[in-house]
Amino acid sequence: MKMIDFRVRPPLKGFLKMVMYSNSERRDRFTRQLGLSPAPSAQKLSMPLLVEEMKAASVVMGVITGRVSDFLGSVDNEDVAAIVREHPGLFCGIAAVDPTNRRAAIKQIDDAIAGGFRGVNIEPGAYPAPMYADDRRLYPIYAHLEDRDIPTVIMNGGNAGPDLGYTIPIALDRVAGDFPNLRIVVSHGNWPWVTEILHVAFRRPNVYVSPDMYLHELPGMDDYVKAANGFLADRFIYGSAYPLAPLKEYADWFLKLPLRPEAMEKCIYGNAARLLRVNP
Amino acid sequence: MKMIDFRVRPPLKGFLKMVMYSNSERRDRFTRQLGLSPAPSAQKLSMPLLVEEMKAASVVMGVITGRVSDFLGSVDNEDVAAIVREHPGLFCGIAAVDPTNRRAAIKQIDDAIAGGFRGVNIEPGAYPAPMYADDRRLYPIYAHLEDRDIPTVIMNGGNAGPDLGYTIPIALDRVAGDFPNLRIVVSHGNWPWVTEILHVAFRRPNVYVSPDMYLHELPGMDDYVKAANGFLADRFIYGSAYPLAPLKEYADWFLKLPLRPEAMEKCIYGNAARLLRVNP
């Protein structure tokens, strides 16, 4: 059995400046609020411990993602690339993009893909100037990504914006409809708009759903699981959002969910491998 | 035991031009995504097979509905009337209305009712110029319908509009509040806004809910069922949305839902019979 964890932030380089590492008290409170226990590797900022925890959890690859944000902290693509390079086979990189200048954004994307990144990360509500997923500034970027068939992560859900309005999935549905060949992974699974995002995914075959930590015993959980076991079996993607959820405890919990064996295999490995074209 | 199926599109006349018949691959994919199997009658475009399937499912009457739409395909009221006429007792007609000219719309309604139609169908988001359920162009029409106590189907839910915003039930709640004596059947059950439409129905005694196919093992299902078993027992209406769901398999599944026997009888027959004043 092997798993790909679609959302991992190792205690290295730029990630250490993120609020989830710089404010460990906030992070641990968050973890406990999810009903989970902080990971030793997170508390000790220990990469060797994280590698052990990944092995213990059968996580053969972690997807790590660049970020452009003020309040959450930024992670440069350079840092992500270096971490991937320095841990061969262990991580897979998704590039951040700054949407404020469309030409620079396009170059940033092309450079990242040329440099081995497997996809691009858009976080509308978390940008220094928060925007909605269907903001017109993002449309040239989506067009560029769709034309090159680049997997696109859109963080929509959870704290992904100044208020709950930023994550209402109406904007995301527009993007998915306007770019029908853009493969979109909805990071944080658009929680708490659970029934609504599942409708969007029902309607739009280009939408993948990855609730990551916003699944663990939270309201809406049963509907996510029902969908992952049914129409969404080929487009549900496992992720822990480590260090906010502990890698091992969360994986153990997930593996006990009432999913058909074929659906489980796809959710924890096959769907991400196919989407990112990796085979760890 | 007998059932009225509130949403049936037989393979006849104008219905054959609808996307659900003209694009059979899309339809069957949709059916399978629901976890169901395509009906033989749908695949063979066979009315005799459909009649057999209705009998096998104890469906004594199918409600068939006109439509004005570009992307879904239109069905003229003339076609609906002819199908009802040519299959005595088997079908009951609901008339389409084109809202773009209010005087023509009123005439269309009056002609339809005079011609034996049992209600009127409004599909705001599916009109060639999509609109919201509380669009001002619809208000003279609602007023006319309310004053004549004509049962009104409003398709709100599922793919009923260019994006998910068209089905948010806020607009529908306004209509139900502004026309408190207009009996409204929410076709597609306003899925995926399940908790929200159930609140609207809790609050507005003139709102009936018919999730039709958007019930089958989908997120929100348990809440629909809970409501149908409780406060909504007199206003929940069964429908299959055939040919998107197979008439017989879906009916068999529905009859196994954990509803009290009295609630079940109302949902599959009594509520529709009373609303449409039919007694098949």
Added chain:
Amino acid sequence: MKMIDFRVRPPLKGFLKMVMYSNSERRDRFTRQLGLSPAPSAQKLSMPLLVEEMKAASVVMGVITGRVSDFLGSVDNEDVAAIVREHPGLFCGIAAVDPTNRRAAIKQIDDAIAGGFRGVNIEPGAYPAPMYADDRRLYPIYAHLEDRDIPTVIMNGGNAGPDLGYTIPIALDRVAGDFPNLRIVVSHGNWPWVTEILHVAFRRPNVYVSPDMYLHELPGMDDYVKAANGFLADRFIYGSAYPLAPLKEYADWFLKLPLRPEAMEKCIYGNAARLLRVNP
């Protein structure tokens, strides 16, 4: 075992002018729609019977609340204060505030707190001029309340506005984020936006959730309970909304919910006692 009921309207003084007493038929229909039976004390407008019912339900204190509304009926703070005074230890008062003149509103708040009120009640959608929870007219009031650490009830949910749009929790999330030290009890639990308000409460530690009657066998119930048993255990507050729900039957039902004993104790007593600084 003892309970605090966060939402009680005794059949006394100004409460008798409210629609829930002046229109008993509407009230009883509402109660039955919840699957409950009207309380004898409500039907007989009997305070002695209510006292008996409170004792039978182990409700040692009822929170009673002033209101400024046209369609629901108003209850003056003077009436609330008199009822509290005349039934020592049995009730605890929350003051209404009229937001139309900010200076008068501030004075109203300061007078109420000086007079023994334990908190302030804001009902945005129910005001004679309905507004949203983040209406700018409310912001000076919220600021005043936050600066004085006055517990604030915001009625958001249920029929708390002309349409469902008034209760969408986006506006409430803004308020909770803009006033992070304002302790907010969301009365009616923001039903039907269940998953969404639970996200807001997950994100904002200053938000308390009290679904009161909008919990009883209604859609969303299981998610409220899951949250009350988990991350919301310290911020879920029990209430019946008597006379719309009968005090005793509802309490008996609530006590059977699958909550951990510690969570149950907090929900029915501890959280309200701590928030309002009472110890009945």
